Amino acid sequence: MATQAAVEAWRLVRALSHDPAVLRRGHDLAEAEGTTPTIAKALAHLSPERPVPMRELAGALRCDTSYVTSVVDGMEEQGLARRAPHPTDRRIKVVELTDRGAEVAARVRAALDQPPPGFAALGADDARALLALLRKVVGTPEPNVQHPGA
């Protein structure tokens, strides 16, 4: 028995991230930045420091490489990223963020990280407790801190 509590908890986890307001957020955010949801998602996967091969981006977005071609085309048209040759393998093209792309990417990530309002109902203790439990579920070991009392 997966325990009734686990089933219910899983239901609430889905309810939180499938909340219409949350789903709309990605769309609205992209529009506010003058781009598309797919490009916004791609930006969130690109690091400002490390240029990323097209194929790797396809993996991160879980889509075909042919689609990445058109997504990156869009990013170049909007001045958010550019293609550059790979230093050693000339078959590979890497995608690197422009300055503007890095700014937009940072805003996108910050906005997506913003917890929905319900989290404000949690006190600091509850928030830490929730985090600890979710870490158990996800399998992330707790980082090595002296959990500060309360």
Next chain:
Amino acid sequence: MATQAAVEAWRLVRALSHDPAVLRRGHDLAEAEGTTPTIAKALAHLSPERPVPMRELAGALRCDTSYVTSVVDGMEEQGLARRAPHPTDRRIKVVELTDRGAEVAARVRAALDQPPPGFAALGADDARALLALLRKVVGTPEPNVQHPGA
């Protein structure tokens, strides 16, 4: 400050429900049942008892009514549901599950409710604690039970 813990917790909530294995589940499940992801989602929104007006289904799926027309067309072709007239308002058509549709819908719901493996790492106490915290976030009042000790 939304508290670092809340931000982290929210990140993990998203990680759980956007897990590739979970995302693939809906798709694979639909295929196994010989139907499409969209129809599977529609089935999950239909109750076996209460027939549902097309327009209401559009709301539940958050799509246009014109699209509901084609989704319900598909469900009828597959013998999963049928249209029936509304008892009092002849403009309205309600969608009702066939026997087979009700069976498939039940299997779809059961499969989607299955928590991902990480939840098995939780003991019964942890599962209940997680559930209680998520209820605070979602705003659902705790149901009126004498929480049975540990």
Next chain:
DNA sequence: TATTGTTATACTCTATAACTATA
């Protein structure tokens, strides 16, 4: 006149297959 559902149509998202350049 307002509302429900349908039709016709078009646009976005994404994949498959064939191709080019490089390894």
Next chain:
DNA sequence: TATAGTTATAGAGTATAACAATA
């Protein structure tokens, strides 16, 4: 011969607008 990316194309998924029936 195998791999990275591109092109051309086709298919899902979904919306918009005009329409018919009913309220």
